[in-house]
Amino acid sequence: MSVSAKSDADFRAVARRKLLAELRPAPAVVAKRYLLSGGFLGLFCFCLWSFDFSPARTTTGVGRLGHVLSFMFPPHIWTNWASFQPVLEGLCQTLAMAFLGTLLGAAVAFPLSFLGAKNINRYGIFRQGMRRGFDFIRTFETLVLALIFIRAFGLGPLAGVLAIAVSEVGNLAKLFSEAIENTSKKPVEGVRAAGGSRLQEIRYGVLPQASPVILSIILYTFESNTRTGTILGVVGAGGIGFLLADRISAYRWDEAWSIIFLIVVMVYLIDSLSAKLRALLIGGWEGGK
Amino acid sequence: MTHRTLHISGVTRRFGSKTAVDNVTLDIAPGQFVGIIGSSGAGKSTLLRLLNRMVEPSSGEIRFGHREVTKLKARALREWRRECAMIFQQFNLIERLDVLTNVLVGRIAAHGFASSMVMRFSDAERQMAIEALDRLGMTEHALQRAGTLSGGQQQRVAIARALVQKPQIMLADEPIASLDPGNATRVMDALRSINREDGLTVLVNLHTLDTAREYCDRIVAMRTGRIVFDGVAGQLTREVVRDIYGGAGTDEFNEAITSTRLPLPELALA
Known part of the structure; x- marks a missing residue:
């Protein structure tokens, strides 16, 4: 053993x-x-x-950065309404640009996205063409579009709104298409068996599944466009970025820092708000019609 | 009554090189409760889907009375689908919508573009949906999201949706295959009451022999796309069953294994 x-x-x-x-x-x-x-x-x-x-360049750079940072103290506090009003206006304008741009982009992208979804558009070449079109629009960075639109529409928020809207058309259409493709076929089959038309299949079978995802994508895009919107002002396409660039070039660093602080607060607030809303949408939300 | 007889003559459906339904000829009299049995892949599901044209036949003809089902197009085809309601193994409800709206989907064949897009239904239709839910004991869940219900409850909602279609025929594709015995009994009883009280023709695909024996006036068995048996439960002898399911090991074929009957008498009565 x-x-x-x-x-x-x-x-x-x-x-x-x-x-x-x-x-x-x-x-x-x-x-x-x-x-x-x-x-x-x-x-x-x-x-x-x-x-x-080079290490030498890096160390001198960090030294200067410290100097620039030191302008933060004491922080600039706007004491009168006349000087604070433009800052508040700029922040609101950035927010409004992000909102309007995202909404316009989504409004155009939504119908297009159906043509790019495999389960809706069965014509392979047509669908592929749409998809390549989305990809082509996506290659234009918002900032590049803003520079082009400023030439056409002049300085100001209109150019910024259009830049955001156009660049998001490609992005959102692609994401919406994927949301539509990722729906279950079973409810669609149920609607068809009840005598539903193709449009009714989409309205009853596909949309209730896709719409919470689509709304969530729109919210996320709005959130990211709030960030993008701050940069657009730097090139002159409206919003708080214009003020920021102006203060920096005038060496008013203390005020510039306070503006940056406000931007961070705004972006953070929008981020957490939209995160909460999105969780609500994906989870037990009753309004999925 | 002959104008409500369903004639299936020489229907074949091929998927690539595979023949799912092979030259099937059947006449279904109105008001019959017909069970279709056979092993997986025998073509039961394809046969049912051919009837409401969810699958197109490769050849052959289906008629309902004088109407040629296989020639229907567009609006007439949708109207036919309304007339032969279907329920599915996976229920196929819209899980994100409430139960009432799911039932109202049974009415959409009559709806146009505008009312469909805004999901608007008339009070009469709502009334009809509530009545159907009431009949299946699901009224209390009317405003709940369909996805939150159990399988048995979802299948009853699916039957309610089928009922508001005001159909002539009810097609049931493995309606109890994903349900526990208690719910399976409840769903089969609901189908039986629809058959007896409303006089609807019921065609049901079943996996379980004893369910077929218990509920069906007529049993049709399929094997590799062909009809191999067509008769009443009493004619379904051990030899016939072995022939239907084919191959070795069927000597010990045990119906109790797939039984939907409940072991406890008090539950069976419920």
């Missing part, structure tokens, strides 16, 4: 060694790994070198 138990243990030890040997990677694989990590390290170093990331 004890003899057989011992030989059993021996056998298992041999088997374990064999398994270990098999699990050890082949030399070719090991070499490939070293080569790959060496390559990445080389690329990283090349980038540092080409952008002149």
